[in-house]
Amino acid sequence: MTEALLKYFRTKEQEVKSEKRYDSQCPYCSMQCKMQLVEQSIVTRKKYITIGKDNPTSEGRLCVKGMNAHQHAFHKERLKYPMVKVNGEFVRVSWEEALNHIKENFTKIQTESGQNALAVYGSASITNEEAYLLGKFARVALKTKYIDYNGRLCMSAAASAANQTFGLDRGFTNSLAEISSTRCIILAGTNIAECQPTIMPYFERAKENGAYIIAIDPRETATTKIADLHLKPKPGTDAVLANGILKVIVEENYVDEKFVQDRVNGFKDVKEYVLSFSLEEIEKITGVPIPLIRRAAVRFGKEETGMIFTARGVEQHTNGSMTVRNFLNILVSTGKIGKPNCGYGAITGQGNGQGAREHGQKADQLPGYRSIENEEHRNYVASIWGIDQDDLPRKGVSAYEMMEKIDEGEIKGLFLMCSNPTVSHPNAHFVKEAMKKLNFLVAVDLFISETASLADVILPASSYLEDEGTMTNLEGRVTLREASFPCPGEAKHDWQIICELARVLGKEEYFSFSSAEEIFSELRTASRGGTADYYGITYERLRKEGGILWPCPETDHSGTKRLFETSFAHVDGKAAMVVVPNIPEIPKEQLCDEFPLYLTTGRVMSHYLTGVQTRKSPALAARNIEPFMEIHPGTAAKFQIQDQSLVKIESRRGSVVVRSKWSETIRHDTIFVPFHWADSQNINLLVSKELDPECKMPGFKVSAVKVSPIVDFFN
Incomplete structure (x- = not known):
C-alpha cells in the first residue's frame, strides 16, 4: 500500500510539474559565461537552478558565482519601485513623480551653476547599448563634460598601455583558443583561478601540452600553484622586475632583431637603459633572486611562442600603465605578437569592462573608441547624433577626480548608474563625505547599496536575467545576452530609464528607442570606422555565430581573431617601446x-x-x-x-x-x-x-x- 501511494503521488507531482528555461549570461566576470535559468514549478512552489550553455569562450562551464547568480536577482531586498527620500526615509512614488522630481532638481542645478554642475557616473557591468546611451545622455541630454565610470578603477592601466604600445586596446590581441598551444606563459598579477575560474582550463591544457608557466605575485594563490616558476616581488616593483627580465633577454640575445627592426620604435633607448644597471640592483629593489629572474627571462626568450597576461595585481598601481608597458616591452622585443600562439591578454575584471570603455563612458572617449578631443571624431559622432559639433562637450576628468570636484562644490548633482563608489574608491572616507555634499543624487540600482543609501532618488533597475543586450568579453568578443525573464514590480531596464529621463528633460527626439537592438543599430553606425568598429556585427549574426571578435567593419566580415599580424595600429604601423625607470611605486x-x-x-x-x-x-x-x-x-x-x-x-x-x-x-x-x-x-x-x-x-x-x-x- 505504501509503495502504491508513493507511486500515485509521484505521478501526480509529474502532472503538476512544469519547467521553463531562460537564457542569459553571467552578470559577473569578463568571461561572460552563457547560462540558462531553469524554473521548475511544482504545485505552488518554484525551484530555480542555473546551468551552463556551450559557447566559444567558456565552453559551457560555470563557476560558483555563476551557478548561484540567480539568488540575488530573487532576493527579498531587490528594488522594485522608484523611491524618493523624504525626511531621511525612502518613500515609494510613481515613475512620473520620480522623473519629474529629477527634472526639477537637475534643471535647477544647471540653471544656477551651469551645465557642468551635473555629472554622470557609469558602470562596466551594464550592456554596450546602455554604456553607449549613457555617454550620449551625458553629452546630449545634460550637455555636461563630466562623465566617467567604475572601469577607471579596473582596466585603465592596461588600456592606456595597449593604446600607447600598439595603437589599439582590445582585451586580447588573439583568441583564448591559442593559449593551449603556446610554449611559455607569463601571468603577471593575475589570480585567474579565483577571479575568472572558467578560463583556467585553457591554461591547464597549455600545461598538459608542455607550456612553461611563470607566475608573478607576492603571495601564493590557486593560480600560482599551476606555475612552473613563481616570482614574488615586493608590491609596487613589478615594472622593475620586468626591466630585469628585459636585461637578460637583451644580454642573452633573445631579441627578435628582424621583428624589432621592421616593426618597432624605441628599442634602442630601452636597450641602452637595461644595459646601464645591474641585476643586483633589480634583486635589491624587487626582492626576487637573480637566478629566478634569469630563469624566467631565458625560458620566455628562447621559446618560439609565448604570451603575457596582466591583471589588477600589476595594473592597480600609480605606475600601473608604465608597468604594463614594460611587460609589453618584453613581448615586443621577442617578437611574440601578431603571430600564432603569441600575444598579450589584459584579464578584464568586470563583465563588460571591455565594451563599456569603448563606446563613450570614459571622460575622454566617444563611441568606437574615438577621442572626444579629435575634431574629425567629434564631427562624425555629432553627425550621427544629429547635433552641432560645437554643442558636444570636451573631455572631463577621471572617476576619482570627479569625487574631488564634488568635494570642491564644482559638481553639485550626480546621476549614478549601477556602481558603488563610496566603497570601491580609494580614500573611501573622503569619497563618502564628498558624496554627502551633493545637492542632489540619483542612483539606479538593484539594491540600496552603501552609495544608493545617500541618494535623493533611487530608480529600480533590471537584472542580468531581464535585460537583453550585448556584452564584450575579455577577448574582445561581442556576445548577445538573451534575457526574457519578467522584471519584478516596476523595475525598468537601464536603457529605458535613460530614455525616460531624456524625455522629461525635453530630449526625447535623441532617445526614442523601443528596444536594445535599436540602440545597437545606432551604436554600430557610431562606431563605424573607429578603432573599435562594431558595424558588421548584428543581433542576427550574434545569435547564429555565438560571438564575434571586433573589429568587424562589414556584415560579411568574420571578425578579427588575431590583431597586428602585418602592422600595428599607430600611423606608421609600428609598435612603440618606451624606457621604464627602476623606480618603485609611490615613495610615500x-x-x-x-x-x-x-x-x-x-x-x-x-x-x-x-x-x-x-x-x-x-x-x-x-x-x-x-x-x-x-x-x-x-x-x-x-x-x-x-x-x-x-x-x-x-x-x-x-x-x-x-x-x-x-x-x-x-x-x-x-x-x-x-x-x-x-x-x-x-x-x-x-x-x-x-x-x-x-x-x-x-x-x-x-x-x-x-x-x-x-x-x-x-x-
Missing part, C-alpha cells in the same frame, strides 16, 4: 618604522566587486562571511597576532578591523585583504588618493600599514 608608501608592512588587496572567488550582489546570495555569502588579513606566521609573531584573531590595520588615512589568517605562502613584508566588504571593514579606507598620471588609476595594491592585535577584554 615605502615602508618605515611607523608603517612597516605593505598592504595589497584583491578578490576571493565567492564575491564580486563591492559585494552588493554576491552578499545577497546566501550560497556565496556563506563561503566568505567576512574579510580577513592574510599574514605570514613569522610576521604575525613579530606583531603578536594570533591566527583567527581580530586585528587592527592602520595606514596614514584610517584603520579597519578584520580577522587574521596565517599563511606561509605570502611575503614576510606583505599582508593581503580582500575588498568586497563595506563600512568599518572597507579596506579602501586605507588606500591613498594618489593616481597614475597616465591613466588615473589609483594605487590599490600598495599601501604602507601597521598591524596590532585587538585586546580581548573578556580573557
